[in-house]
Amino acid sequence: MSSHFTFFPDEHKPIEGDTTKMNMMQAINNAMDITLKTDSSAVLFGEDVAFGGVFRCALGLQEKYGNDRVFNTPLCEQGIAGFGIGLATAGATAIAEIQFADYIFPAFDQLVNEAAKCRYRSGGQFDCGGLTVRAPCGAVGHGGLYHSQSPEAFFSHAPGLKVVVPRGPISAKGLLLSCLKERDPCVFLEPKILYRAAAEEVPTASYEIPLGKAQVLKEGDAATLIGWGTQVHVLLEVAQTAQETLGISCEVIDLMSILPWDEETVCNSVKKTGRCLVAHEAPLTSGFGAELAATVQSECFLHLEAPVARVTGWDAPFPHVFEPFYLPDKMRCLSALEKLIHY
Amino acid sequence: MALRSGVSFLRFHALRSSSRLLSTHTRPEVQQNGKKIAEFPGAKAPYVTEMKILNETSYEPIPIYRVLDNNGDVLINSEEPHLDKEVLLNMYRSMVQLNQMDKILYESQRQGRISFYMTNYGEEGMHLGSAAALTPQDLVFAQYREVGVLLYRGMTMTELVNQCYGNHEDPGKGRHMPVHYGSKQHNIVTISSPLATQMPQAVGAAYAFKRTPNNDRCVICYFGEGAASEGDAFAAFNFAATLECPVILFCRNNGYAISTPSSEQYRGDGIAARGPSMGIHTIRVDGTDTLAVYNAVTKAREMALQNKPVLIEAMSYRVGHHSTSDDSTAYRSLEEIQKWTTDENPVQKFRLYLERKGLWNEEAENTLVKDSRNFIVRTMQEAEKKKKPHWKEMFEDVYYDKPFQLQKQMQEMEEHLKKYGEHYPLDSFQKE
Ligand SMILES: Cc1ncc(C[n+]2csc(CCOP(=O)(O)OP(=O)(O)O)c2C)c(N)n1
Numbered sequence: 218m219s220s221h222f223t224f225f226p227d228e229h230k231p232i233e234g235d236t237t238k239m240n241m242m243q244a245i246n247n248a249m250d251i252t253l254k255t256d257s258s259a260v261l262f263g264e265d266v267a268f269g270g271v272f273r274c275a276l277g278l279q280e281k282y283g284n285d286r287v288f289n290t291p292l293c294e295q296g297i298a299g300f301g302i303g304l305a306t307a308g309a310t311a312i313a314e315i316q317f318a319d320y321i322f323p324a325f326d327q328l329v330n331e332a333a334k335c336r337y338r339s340g341g342q343f344d345c346g347g348l349t350v351r352a353p354c355g356a357v358g359h360g361g362l363y364h365s366q367s368p369e370a371f372f373s374h375a376p377g378l379k380v381v382v383p384r385g386p387i388s389a390k391g392l393l394l395s396c397l398k399e400r401d402p403c404v405f406l407e408p409k410i411l412y413r414a415a416a417e418e419v420p421t422a423s424y425e426i427p428l429g430k431a432q433v434l435k436e437g438d439a440a441t442l443i444g445w446g447t448q449v450h451v452l453l454e455v456a457q458t459a460q461e462t463l464g465i466s467c468e469v470i471d472l473m474s475i476l477p478w479d480e481e482t483v484c485n486s487v488k489k490t491g492r493c494l495v496a497h498e499a500p501l502t503s504g505f506g507a508e509l510a511a512t513v514q515s516e517c518f519l520h521l522e523a524p525v526a527r528v529t530g531w532d533a534p535f536p537h538v539f540e541p542f543y544l545p546d547k548m549r550c551l552s553a554l555e556k557l558i559h560y
Numbered sequence: 561m562a563l564r565s566g567v568s569f570l571r572f573h574a575l576r577s578s579s580r581l582l583s584t585h586t587r588p589e590v591q592q593n594g595k596k597i598a599e600f601p602g603a604k605a606p607y608v609t610e611m612k613i614l615n616e617t618s619y620e621p622i623p624i625y626r627v628l629d630n631n632g633d634v635l636i637n638s639e640e641p642h643l644d645k646e647v648l649l650n651m652y653r654s655m656v657q658l659n660q661m662d663k664i665l666y667e668s669q670r671q672g673r674i675s676f677y678m679t680n681y682g683e684e685g686m687h688l689g690s691a692a693a694l695t696p697q698d699l700v701f702a703q704y705r706e707v708g709v710l711l712y713r714g715m716t717m718t719e720l721v722n723q724c725y726g727n728h729e730d731p732g733k734g735r736h737m738p739v740h741y742g743s744k745q746h747n748i749v750t751i752s753s754p755l756a757t758q759m760p761q762a763v764g765a766a767y768a769f770k771r772t773p774n775n776d777r778c779v780i781c782y783f784g785e786g787a788a789s790e791g792d793a794f795a796a797f798n799f800a801a802t803l804e805c806p807v808i809l810f811c812r813n814n815g816y817a818i819s820t821p822s823s824e825q826y827r828g829d830g831i832a833a834r835g836p837s838m839g840i841h842t843i844r845v846d847g848t849d850t851l852a853v854y855n856a857v858t859k860a861r862e863m864a865l866q867n868k869p870v871l872i873e874a875m876s877y878r879v880g881h882h883s884t885s886d887d888s889t890a891y892r893s894l895e896e897i898q899k900w901t902t903d904e905n906p907v908q909k910f911r912l913y914l915e916r917k918g919l920w921n922e923e924a925e926n927t928l929v930k931d932s933r934n935f936i937v938r939t940m941q942e943a944e945k946k947k948k949p950h951w952k953e954m955f956e957d958v959y960y961d962k963p964f965q966l967q968k969q970m971q972e973m974e975e976h977l978k979k980y981g982e983h984y985p986l987d988s989f990q991k992e
């Protein structure tokens with residue numbers, strides 16, 4: 218089954234030094250390996266994690282660190298999240314794996330009502346910053362209703378959480394290491410189609426990519442294209458095609474952090490280009506694009522040449538055989554970009 | 561206003577506690593074997609002066625009910641259910657069809673013809689034993705590995721294969737991943753992926769049945785021993801018991817939840833032990849013994865219709881990989897799989913039973929296997945040729961009436977496809 222995007226590997230190296238060719242699954246494995254090695258309080262757990270997890274991100278880690286540090290839990294997401302909050306409350310670093318982001322909802326109460334509000338409701342006495350919840354998200358070509366969702370917007374509505382989405386091996390390793398050191402609980406959503414999509418030259422040493430900061434991946438002046446996760450690759454291809462066919466140069470931003478998000482980078486870019494397109498796989502209504510669009514219009518109003526465009530999944534559940542018609546693919550983004558330019 | 565209601569609350573509270581005080585005063589002391597029985601609202605039990613600590617060895621393991629031995633012989637004659645020849649043959653035919661369907665569809669996923677598949681090997685006895693004990697009006701909530709139940713209730717191979725292909729004859733209209741079957745006509749609620757969600761739902765449906773005059777329907781809810789760890793499972797047990805619902809909670813304990821062995825899933829005496837502790841009638845049965853399962857579900861159904869919920873834990877072994885996304889040799893040995901495939905094979909046991917009764921023989925077996933295989937291959941080839949539903953089906957059934965936003969979005973896609981249709985696989989989908 219062919220995928221709906223072309224992978225654009227990262228060219229920029231976050232740090233100097235040795236690199237190893239890794240796909241995103243290996244980069245995530247590497248980040249957890251570093252944490253388990255350097256932080257003796259760190260534990261990694263979830264459904265089927267002992268044998269490496271269904272996407273193999275934890276492969277070999279139980280053999281290396283023992284079954285008291287890398288282990289299976291019973292099949293219960295609310296348990297996994299609550300157990301992780303408890304570990305973090307007691308000072309440990311908890312790396313909790315939810316098997317699919319589609320199955321994170323039984324843990325919603327623990328994450329939204331407990332993890333997010335832990336520091337606030339205790340007057341700053343307690344926190345569960347040591348918790349990072351990892352979950353594979355997004356379209357894979359054949360996942361249907363319950364193996365495709367992108368729930369970032371649900372968590373973006375929970376002050377106290379940090380929500381992060383990597384776009385490939387290099388960003389995954391750096392962002393995950395940041396989440397694991399972060400003083401606030403993090404939800405780390407891994408676009409599962411990228412696990413084995415392609416490899417990058419990933420620095421072998423430990424490094425962190427700051428949370429709350431977006432990255433400008435390509436500079437341009439005609440329009441600002443904003444995405445995260447897999448969608449970044451769609452937008453990079455859109456920018457490339459727009460250059461070739463429309464002769465325009467677009468700026469492409471990977472938001473990376475959904476909550477809190479990098480208003481400064483986004484608004485500076487839109488003030489420069491005067492046009493903004495946001496694209497995400499999750500449905501349109503109350504998708505995170507709505508938040509970006511509202512902020513951009515209030516912060517950049519006098520610079521805008523056209524209303525902010527949103528290209529997203531439709532307001533329907535994620536459908537199995539209709540996936541090619543559901544996704545905000547290259548052609549839908551290009552067509553929206555064209556309208557944006559000729560507004 | 562605030563003050564007034566505060567006062568009346570106080571007064572009400574005082575009244576209530578004084579009446580409670582009164583009633584305990586007037587009640588005589590309860591004694592049992594000379595021991596005083598506590599009357600806490602939460603427990604009525606004797607007081608003792610020696611501290612008692614209970615653990616999983618405080619009780620005998622819950623025994624596993626069997627009718628057949630490994631050679632298909634009935635162990636105790638009085639336990640043999642007297643099923644019609646046709647019923648027995650139907651049960652067996654469904655098992656063989658199921659095995660053939662699993663073999664061929666599993667292979668077709670390997671060849672990239674369907675996107676996903678899950679086999680049912682090792683669990684056929686639970687499917688057919690339970691299905692035969694129900695009526696077509698009973699409502700089924702399934703997990704996903706219960707296809708034998710669906711076949712026995714009359715879902716056709718064609719419907720099932722169409723679902724896996726997501727073509728325009730798929731009753732689910734291509735929206736769900738393969739193996740997420742459902743049929744209103746056969747009282748099978750469409751399967752959903754999030755585990756254990758069907759369990760409290762099944763209990764709610766049972767409560768609705770209970771409230772219908774002269775109710776003669778029950779609900780059966782299938783779930784894995786892994787799914788039983790979800791909070792929803794506890795909710796289902798507790799609601800079923802407290803609200804006294806006509807429901808059979810049928811656990812398929814096949815030893816694994818993907819790679820997680822049951823030894824890491826729970827401690828204590830399995831899922832069955834949870835039943836009595838929550839006030840639910842409970843039966844543990846050998847899931848590889850079709851007749852034992854039949855008897856257990858028959859009895860359970862009888863009790864359920866008296867609004868006594870029943871938990872059945874059927875013990876078995878997941879012989880196949882979890883799904884086409886799994887390679888189970890990464891976490892269990894071939895010997896282990898082999899042992900369960902040969903020694904406790906439910907299809908084999910049931911076949912031997914039929915042969916002993918003179919209802920089945922080698923020739924019948926060969927014909928059935930060959931016919932089933934041919935039929936499924938043909939069905940698959942036909943399913944493959946059928947177009948997927950019109951892309952507009954993506955926007956249907958989200959709501960009963962399509963809201964304005966969705967109408968707008970559908971229109972947007974329509975205009976987009978007019979212009980850029982060549983970039984989409986429109987040829988594989990039905991046209992207007
Ligand atoms: C809420 C939820 N969490 C995780 C999953 C992923 N998952 C699918 S099947 C499965 C194992 C289920 O095991 P069990 O209930 O024992 O059923 P079996 O596969 O053995 O028939 C898991 C973890 C899911 N579908 N839903």
Ligand SMILES: [Mg+2]
Nearest residue numbers: 784785816817
């Ligand atoms: Mg199981």
